[in-house]
Amino acid sequence: MNLDIIKCDNKICSLFGKRPVPTILFSKATEKREQVMLCVGEAPGEEEDKYNKPFVGKSGSLLRSTLAMQSWFPKTDVYLSNIVRCRPPSNRDPSVIECQNCIPFITRDIGFIKPDIIIAVGGVACKQLTGTKLGIVKVEGLTLPYVNDKQIPVLPIFHPAAVLRKYSLFKSMALPLLGVACAK
Numbered sequence: 767m768n769l770d771i772i773k774c775d776n777k778i779c780s781l782f783g784k785r786p787v788p789t790i791l792f793s794k795a796t797e798k799r800e801q802v803m804l805c806v807g808e809a810p811g812e813e814e815d816k817y818n819k820p821f822v823g824k825s826g827s828l829l830r831s832t833l834a835m836q837s838w839f840p841k842t843d844v845y846l847s848n849i850v851r852c853r854p855p856s857n858r859d860p861s862v863i864e865c866q867n868c869i870p871f872i873t874r875d876i877g878f879i880k881p882d883i884i885i886a887v888g889g890v891a892c893k894q895l896t897g898t899k900l901g902i903v904k905v906e907g908l909t910l911p912y913v914n915d916k917q918i919p920v921l922p923i924f925h926p927a928a929v930l931r932k933y934s935l936f937k938s939m940a941l942p943l944l945g946v947a948c949a950k
């Protein structure tokens with residue numbers, strides 16, 4: 767089940783009026799479900815905006831295929847989402863204010879999905895979800911508490927866009943995910 771498209775009334779947001787990309791259920795457990803995982807990226811890009819789905823562009827496809835690899839997650843429901851729901855123009859990074867404007871939506875979705883683990887895909891998501899000031903290089907692969915509920919672990923990984931720029935980062939992105947898969 768996907769989460770309904772959010773209605774946003776924040777007219778002072780610089781991204782107001784664009785089409786928000788919803789949180790989706792990417793894959794459903796094929797065996798008895800033991801885990802719910804939510805992967806949260808930064809913001810939709812051009813392809814995500816076009817298809818109204820998270821992680822469908824070039825870097826998103828790398829994340830999706832990693833998640834689908836060897837049926838790593840037969841006992842896991844995997845959701846995909848973003849901190850910022852509307853595409854920042856020209857693929858620029860979302861501003862801190864745009865992230866803060868959008869935070870209520872991921873907060874709502876986390877409350878609804880009740881993930882056992884959140885994967886922070888890249889530094890922007892990691893900072894917003896954990897409150898850390900540390901960059902992704904310092905925290906990737908560690909487990910930090912979710913800022914609103916310390917019981918929910920947040921696992922930061924390199925963003926697939928960074929992996930596409932530097933392929934040697936692939937195992938740093940994929941191995942923590944494999945660790946989550948093997949934990950169940």
Ligand code: URA
Nearest residue numbers: 807808809810820821
């Ligand atoms: N990058 C993100 O952070 N999110 C997407 O949905 C796609 C690319």
